[in-house]
Amino acid sequence: MRALMTSCDVIGTMADVFVLRDGYGHEDETGTYRANCTISLIKCPAMKINVLVDTGSPWDRDFLVAKLTEHCLTPDDVTHVVGTHGHVDHIGNLNLFTSATHIVSHDIVSRGDRYTLHDFRLDNPYRIAESPRIDVIPTPGHTGRDVSVLVRAHDEENVLIAGDLFENERDLTDEKLWKDNSECPEIQAESRRRVLEFADWIIPGHGRKFRVVKK
Numbered sequence: 001m002r003a004l005m006t007s008c009d010v011i012g013t014m015a016d017v018f019v020l021r022d023g024y025g026h027e028d029e030t031g032t033y034r035a036n037c038t039i040s041l042i043k044c045p046a047m048k049i050n051v052l053v054d055t056g057s058p059w060d061r062d063f064l065v066a067k068l069t070e071h072c073l074t075p076d077d078v079t080h081v082v083g084t085h086g087h088v089d090h091i092g093n094l095n096l097f098t099s100a101t102h103i104v105s106h107d108i109v110s111r112g113d114r115y116t117l118h119d120f121r122l123d124n125p126y127r128i129a130e131s132p133r134i135d136v137i138p139t140p141g142h143t144g145r146d147v148s149v150l151v152r153a154h155d156e157e158n159v160l161i162a163g164d165l166f167e168n169e170r171d172l173t174d175e176k177l178w179k180d181n182s183e184c185p186e187i188q189a190e191s192r193r194r195v196l197e198f199a200d201w202i203i204p205g206h207g208r209k210f211r212v213v214k215k
């Protein structure tokens with residue numbers, strides 16, 4: 001009988017994307033705005049690469065460690081941390097990951113104070129891995145220097161972990177949902193249009209993963 005695979009099993013040179021928490025954003029019954037970001041994990045056991053994309057807020061520390069434990073990981077096993085942009089719910093736990101290279105917006109820092117300079121352009125992504133392909137690409141607009149992570153998943157589909165480039169799936173038809181939070185709506189609209197051409201799935205900053213329907 002074939003044993004069931006767990007999230008801790010090595011499954012070859014593949015990248016698998018796990019959403020550790022779906023982000024959200026809404027007003028509660030008292031009119032207070034409540035929001036927290038989507039947290040995603042890319043695992044490639046054969047390459048010993050574990051990429052955490054967005055780290056939640058400072059109050060998510062215990063939650064985050066517990067979620068990593070479910071994947072048989074400690075914070076020291078995380079090799080790369082990507083903060084899609086500098087808002088507090090996305091970068092609240094960076095200092096849990098002192099063994100990782102940190103990519104926050106366009107800053108790339110490893111081993112304490114060592115910066116890597118990189119000219120972020122769509123035709124010049126910051127490549128975390130070649131095979132399977134894991135790229136950090138510039139997707140500005142929500143802020144001036146947002147990045148997203150593009151993963152070629154094991155099923156040959158392109159998964160884009162997009163931060164707040166997309167608020168949630170509903171913002172495809174209700175643009176107020178993303179425009180109200182945008183520093184540069186015109187630039188963000190162009191970033192959104194571009195990625196929808198090649199992404200098969202989008203993991204948005206404050207909603208559930210959704211499939212891109214090609215027109």
Ligand SMILES: [Zn+2]
Binds near residue numbers: 087
């Ligand atoms: Zn944001």
